[in-house]
Amino acid sequence: xxxxxxxxxxxxxxxxxxxxxxxxxxxxxxxxxxxxxxxxxxxxxxxxxxxxxxxxxxxxxxxxxxxxxxxxxxxxxxxxxxxxxxxxxxxxxxxxxxxxxxxxxxxxxxxxxxxxxxxxxxxxxxxxxxxxxxxxxxxxxxxxxxxxxxxxxxxxxxxxxxxxxxxxxxxxxxxxxxxxxxxxxxxxxxxxxxxxxxxxxxxxxxxxxxxxxxxxxxxxxxxxxxxxxxxxxxxxxxxxxxxxxxxxxxxxxxxxxxxxxxxxxxxxxxxxxxxxxxxxxxxxxxxxxxxxxxxxxxxxxxxxxxxxxxxxxxxxxxxxxxxxxxxxxxxxxxxxxxxxxxxxxxxxxxxxxxxxxxxxxxxxxxxxxxxxxxxxxxxxxxxxxxxxxxxxxx
Amino acid sequence: xxxxxxxxxxxxxxxxxxxxxxxxxxxxxxxxxxxxxxxxxxxxxxxxxxxxxxxxxxxxxxxxxxxxxxxxxxxxxxxxxxxxxxxxxxxxxxxxxxxxxxxxxxxxxxxxxxxxxxxxxxxxxxxxxxxxxxxxxxxxxxxxxxxxxxxxxxxxxxxxxxxxxxxxxxxxxxxxxxxxxxxxxxxxxxxxxxxxxxxxxxxxxxxxxxxxxxxxxxxxxxxxxxxxxxxxxxxxxxxxxxxxxxxxxxxxxxxxxxxxxxxxxxxxxxxxxxxxxxxxxxxxxxxxxxxxxxxxxxxxxxxxxxxxxxxxxxxxxxxxxxxxxxxxxxxxxxxxxxxxxxxxxxxxxxxxxxxxxxxxxxxxxxxxxxxxxxxxxxxxxxxxxxxxxxxxxx
Numbered sequence: 144x145x146x147x148x149x150x151x152x153x154x155x156x157x158x159x160x161x162x163x164x165x166x167x168x169x170x171x172x173x174x175x176x177x178x179x180x181x182x183x184x185x186x187x188x189x190x191x192x193x194x195x196x197x198x199x200x201x202x203x204x205x206x207x208x209x210x211x212x213x214x215x216x217x218x219x220x221x222x223x224x225x226x227x228x229x230x231x232x233x234x235x236x237x238x239x240x241x242x243x244x245x246x247x248x249x250x251x252x253x254x255x256x257x258x259x260x261x262x263x264x265x266x267x268x269x270x271x272x273x274x275x276x277x278x279x280x281x282x283x284x285x286x287x288x289x290x291x292x293x294x295x296x297x298x299x300x301x302x303x304x305x306x307x308x309x310x311x312x313x314x315x316x317x318x319x320x321x322x323x324x325x326x327x328x329x330x331x332x333x334x335x336x337x338x339x340x341x342x343x344x345x346x347x348x349x350x351x352x353x354x355x356x357x358x359x360x361x362x363x364x365x366x367x368x369x370x371x372x373x374x375x376x377x378x379x380x381x382x383x384x385x386x387x388x389x390x391x392x393x394x395x396x397x398x399x400x401x402x403x404x405x406x407x408x409x410x411x412x413x414x415x416x417x418x419x420x421x422x423x424x425x426x427x428x429x430x431x432x433x434x435x436x437x438x439x440x441x442x443x444x445x446x447x448x449x450x451x452x453x454x455x456x457x458x459x460x461x462x463x464x465x466x467x468x469x470x471x472x473x474x475x476x477x478x479x480x481x482x483x484x485x486x487x488x489x490x491x492x493x494x495x496x497x498x499x500x501x502x503x504x505x506x507x508x509x510x511x512x513x514x515x516x517x518x519x520x521x522x523x524x525x526x527x528x529x530x531x532x533x534x535x536x537x
Numbered sequence: 538x539x540x541x542x543x544x545x546x547x548x549x550x551x552x553x554x555x556x557x558x559x560x561x562x563x564x565x566x567x568x569x570x571x572x573x574x575x576x577x578x579x580x581x582x583x584x585x586x587x588x589x590x591x592x593x594x595x596x597x598x599x600x601x602x603x604x605x606x607x608x609x610x611x612x613x614x615x616x617x618x619x620x621x622x623x624x625x626x627x628x629x630x631x632x633x634x635x636x637x638x639x640x641x642x643x644x645x646x647x648x649x650x651x652x653x654x655x656x657x658x659x660x661x662x663x664x665x666x667x668x669x670x671x672x673x674x675x676x677x678x679x680x681x682x683x684x685x686x687x688x689x690x691x692x693x694x695x696x697x698x699x700x701x702x703x704x705x706x707x708x709x710x711x712x713x714x715x716x717x718x719x720x721x722x723x724x725x726x727x728x729x730x731x732x733x734x735x736x737x738x739x740x741x742x743x744x745x746x747x748x749x750x751x752x753x754x755x756x757x758x759x760x761x762x763x764x765x766x767x768x769x770x771x772x773x774x775x776x777x778x779x780x781x782x783x784x785x786x787x788x789x790x791x792x793x794x795x796x797x798x799x800x801x802x803x804x805x806x807x808x809x810x811x812x813x814x815x816x817x818x819x820x821x822x823x824x825x826x827x828x829x830x831x832x833x834x835x836x837x838x839x840x841x842x843x844x845x846x847x848x849x850x851x852x853x854x855x856x857x858x859x860x861x862x863x864x865x866x867x868x869x870x871x872x873x874x875x876x877x878x879x880x881x882x883x884x885x886x887x888x889x890x891x892x893x894x895x896x897x898x899x900x901x902x903x904x905x906x907x908x909x910x911x912x913x914x915x916x917x918x919x920x921x922x923x924x925x926x927x928x929x930x931x
Contacts (some may be wrong), residue, residue: 144719144784151545158540159802161800326539360765360785360792367757375753390538391754394800398754403797406551406788 144358144407151401152296154320157394161322162285165195165237166202172281172319174235176205178228179246181239182212186287191327195239195285207231215422215429216247218262218303224251225261232258238318241339242429243378249299249316253279253463265301265309269325276313284321288328289393290339290430292346292400294321300419306507308423308448323397325389333380337485338430340376342398344369345433349412350405352444352451352518364404369459371395373481380485413516414440418524427494434487435494439532441475444519479537489529489537499528515528538752538801547689548714551788555716556588556679558808559631560596566675566713568601568605568629572622574642576606577632580681585721589633589679601625606634609816609823610641611741612656612697618645619655622674622781632678634711636685636736636823640680643693643710647673654805659695659703670707678715682722683787684733684824686740686794688715694813700901702817707739717785717791729772731879732824737790738825740761742807744799746838746845746912758798765789774879807910808834811920814898821888828881829888838913865898873931883931885924895924 156164168179177190177199186192199206207242209224228251236255237249253276254261256344266273291342293299295340297316302308326338329428331442351365375391382388398404417440418432453467456474460481463468479489505527521529547895550558550572563571569592573586580586581604603618622630622645632642647670648655671873678688687693691710696702722730745759769785776782792798809836812826839846847861854875858864873883875929882888899921908914915923 144552144781144788146555148577149549149551150547152548153544154546155543157543158538161540357781358785359769360762360789363761363765364758367761368754371754371757387538387751390801391752394538395754398758398797403792407784 144224144408145355145453147406149402149406150314151295151317153318155295155323155397156320157323158327159324161324162191162194162327165197165285165322166198166200166204167203168320168322169199169235169237170202172235172283174205174281174283175237176202176231176233177206178210178224178231178251179206179237180224180244180251181208181210181240181371182241182244183210186210186404187237189330191285192239194236197326202321207233212244212247214504215242215302215308215426216243218250218301221247221250221254221261223438225254228255229376234280235280236280237283239287241286241288242293245286245291245318246299246301247292248282248284249279249293250301253311253316255280262301262303262309264311264313265303266311271289271383273312276311276315279313282316282318283526284318285319286323286327286393288331288335288339289389289396290342292343292396294318294323295296306423308419309350313517323391323393325386328389328393329384329386333383334486335428336379337487338428339396340379340485341391341430341434341482341487343392343399344372344534345437346399347372347404348437349415350410351455352411352448352469355408355410355516356451358407361404361407366414366458368395368399372399373459376485384531387456395422409475409517411516411518413518413521416508418527421494421496422506424500424504424507425495427496431488431494434482435490435496435533436474436529438479438482438489439529441478442532443525444530445475446470447519483537492536498531498534501527503529539749539802539803543796544708544799545711545797547688547712548793549689549717549791550714551717553718555718556585556721557592559589559596559716560592560598560675561678562716563593563598563629563631563677563716564596566629566677568598568675568677569808570601570625571629571631572618572625572766573600573602573633574606574638574645574646575602575604576635576638577604580604580633583724585679585681586633599629601862602625605914606638606750606914607642609696609702609820610637612635612644615641615644615648615655615766619648622649628674630676632676633681633899635680635682635733636687638764639680639685639687640693640695642676642678643673643687646676646696647705647707647710649674654668656695656697656703658696658705658707660705660881667706670705670709673707673709676710676712680715680717680721680787682725682729682733683692683783683790684736684822686737686790688712689715689791689795696817700817702813704893715791717787719780719787722783722787723778725819727777728880731881732774732822733790734766734773734786734879735824735876735881737786738766739808741766741798741833742831743809744804745849746805746842747803748911749802750845752801755798755801762789762793762798763853765824766793770879771875803911805910805912807915810902810909811923814902815888815890818894818898818901819889821890825882825888828876829884829890829927830923832869832876832883832925833912834874834927835872837919837923839865839869843912860904877931885928886930892928898924
């Protein structure tokens, strides 16, 4: 078991109507003027933005708004948000939305207090020792989709100039509070729900397949969360009004990424990096890209540790075959079957991606001679092979 | 799934030699003069206290010491600590020890900043709406035994005048940081290790048997942690030098009680209350008392929800019999077998408790006509029956 620090200081306020507490929560963390950051019109139409504003007004918290965050959030709106927040003298950033909105809010929060270009802190796989963000405005969230886990994580992913999808990290970026009301997710399009399920499942997979494996508690926690996502996720798709299923996956999405299931060992994260090139180039949903990439990654690296994949098959999907190899393969197949069942694409073509772009995708990933991931460190040619496997129709 | 707030802001610093970071950690939380609180001489003899002092000195943090905390910590030392800390102008309480030391440190931390008697915040089952502690000095811990979970919890248990073992709670009592070095636990007497295992397992059981059961994520997390405690706990007892086993149970003890496996539903906690009367009267180890009480509680309440106990049997101990009732019974038997295997007592007589004291124990629990617990609310006569079942030899 490797040494680690576990620190998850976010206050998670979970349940029905919890958005009505947002004003008091901002006040308790010292916020006096809030930038409310959000995406498209659904937050306005549903009345959620109105309820948030009402709560802030009741707590006598001043506020300004900046909407327009798109999936795979871009740096141009971040720059606009930084200028706007500075001009308005904002001291607290409130994200009302999903992972894209929260990530954009984090970028603004760090940019407001930083003299240079906020993008200085966003790095690719080429950066060996990324610099953690040292300071930011405090951030709060009202989550509207169970997916990215950004509501409890220290990370933010932004697509910079040149379609470069890059990440940054820093403990200061963990939200002070996150409001999780499963009712807010009941009206989401089911495709978005499924993308969210795929993303949170992938967050656990990245922590489960690692070269340091003798951590019983972490394995057990990973498997517990993956089984929950599989069973409750299916239920959320087949019974869209099932509050219990929505509540289970909402909390699963948070614990899948606040690192409680990732302590004590090295993690992988290569599938995320390989996927980011797809959603940056084709503007597909990150979850959909992961549904295409991650099973392909599994097929490619399975032989590195067949026993591990057999355990995944048995404990997560309950499948067991004659021997370890066939069990391991059956597990990957069961994973794809689940992805298909919840409505995810499984190949490049379904995603709008093109096999002829593979050399460009690999170049854009820019490993610069370094390797990617830890379970099986990948070189450029390995990544190309994984993209090729992702082209196969299922 | 019930509404909940999950808030676990403690910074957990886990791994070898992490006690050398204590000075910098105290400094980062603003401490300038520390009261080091500890128990008996083992912390002195092992050199741990010296390493802690060295680290504080290197960070230029002033310090005074107060040792002498005993298992089932008593209020007299708390009063002494409060006076001492006030006189010395202490602004940070550092617990170096296990649950008893940490609980005593929490009591001192709240008492220093409170005008009245610290015991005002400690309440028994007779108090329906206990008042949460509003303020305390900041607390840090260097944990020396995997057991109570107090290193990440908002609770403290103190034995007050008249052998009244009572608890208090308050978010301010969550340690700012907790240093968890599994190496520090390698030299513990195995009986203490086993008491710790029994206690942490019980913390999950209290969250697992509840009247609101439809929370897949919470059930899965509970079972994951219980299986880890069973398998890694056995290993820690049979291979005392196994660092991995010690590391697994040390972290399991923390997540068993920081409530990550307890969200979204009512909890029970009756076995803890029933046990506290035993350790308060006979001064036995809390874990040993739980080993005697909890299986007896299970036998008494099993019929309230046999399916639940059958699930516990199958998922935690991997036993399954012809039908639900026999499976449920086999699960309780497997639990006792495990307790015996790690070296725990199973009956009143092994604990030094006496059947003729049962009426006095029930009176001391002082339900005052109220009920105890939630899975099956217990009256005085139910508690007496559970104590009687705990008298049976196994």
